[in-house]
Amino acid sequence: MIYIVVLNWNSDQDTVKCIKSLLNLKCINEFRIVICDNDSKVESFQKIENYLKMEHADKTISLNERDIDSFKVSNEKIILIKNNENYGYAGGNNIGLKLAMMQDGMQYAWVLNNDTEVDKDALTALVEKMLSDAHIGLCGSRLVEMETKYKVQALGGTINPWFCTTREIGSDLTITDIVNEEEWEEKIDFVVGASLFFSRFCLEKVGLLCEDYFLYYEEIDYCNRIKQNNLKIGIASKSIVFHEQGASTDKGKSKIADFCSIKNRVLISKKFYKSYTLFVRISLFGVAINRSFRKQFDRIPSILHLIIK
Incomplete structure (x- = not known):
């Protein structure tokens, strides 16, 4: 049994589209869909709940976060969970992963962004x-731009330890290009978080997603932990996932998204690239200057605080 975990936060239209595409999957393995709502506005949660009641009432159950510890799946195909607060990317998805891990016969878990089809x-x-x-232990998909349905967005990503900046690679490919997966697996440092496919063994050995980041860098943290546990990360180039990047964060331009992307550079360097942390902090002066050029002066104090913290 495979559990597909999808996180919603105030983006019900994207989530419903994602659910519809998941229900069209062709796979000999049975799967269930777990929708975790990260304490969205009431209307966002209700729109998803109403859609499921209207279209899939016979195979859907709604739960509160507090119910999952004692919940055992029977015939449900779709499980909708209302989280008590916004736990961020890792915390929100971990609710679904915890439920999946408690179920008999669970073999794999697929954490999938809601802005995907x-x-x-x-x-x-x-x-x-x-x-x-x-x-x-963890495998990624071929992420393809939602807009073009042809141009590859990423096969994976790399991190520059000097600055802990990241780069997605594979964007020179198309949806039909043949990929030597072993060669690409040597190039990447991490699997992009829009599609993370875990084995049960990996989740049991490595653990759940780290909740220290709130947004961004969680997949890099996890891939580093996988390697520390002598497991590998893989690319399934024939697994095509269309991704509308940054739909819930205004494409990374929101103030909280910007802050997390900067803060987590320091956080991940302290955890995995300690000898580079000083360089990462110094590089944030350049980020502060960049924000001043953008006239985002209200963001500068928090960046300076990260430098001296």
Whole structure:
């Protein structure tokens, strides 16, 4: 059994589109969909709940976060969970992962952004990749731009330890290009968080997503922990996932998204790249200057605080 975890925060239209695409998946493995609502506005949660009641009432159950510890799935296909607060990316998804881990027969968990739509064979490709190498604990998809449905957004990402800045790679490819997965797996440092496919063994050995970041860098943290546990990260290039990047964060321009992207550079350097932390802090002076050029003066004090903290 595969549990597909999708996180919603005030973006019900995207979430409903994602659910519809997931229900069209063709896979010999059974799967269930777990929607975790991160304490959205009431109307956002209700729109998702109403859609499920109208279209899939016979196979849907709604739960509160407090109910999951004692919940055992029976015939439900879709589980909608109302989180008590906004726990961020990791915390919100971890609610769904915890529920999945408590269920008998759970083999894999797929954490999928709600601003995605999947090809009907995307899940099959992920399972096949996992079965090809028992050492793979986490696998990513071929992320394709939602707008073009043709141009690749990313096959994975790299991190520059000097500044702890990240870069998604693979954008020179198209949806039809043949990929040497082993070569690309040597190039990447992490799997992009829009599509994270975990084995149960990996979740049991490595643990859940780290909740220290709130937004951004969680997948880098997890991929580093995977390597520390002598497991591998993989790419399933035939798993096609269409992604509308940054739909819930104004494409990374919101103040909280901007702050997290800067703060977490320091946080991840202190955790995994300690010898570079000083350089990361110094580089934030450049970020502060950049924000002044943008006339985002209200963001500068928090950046300076990160430098001296």
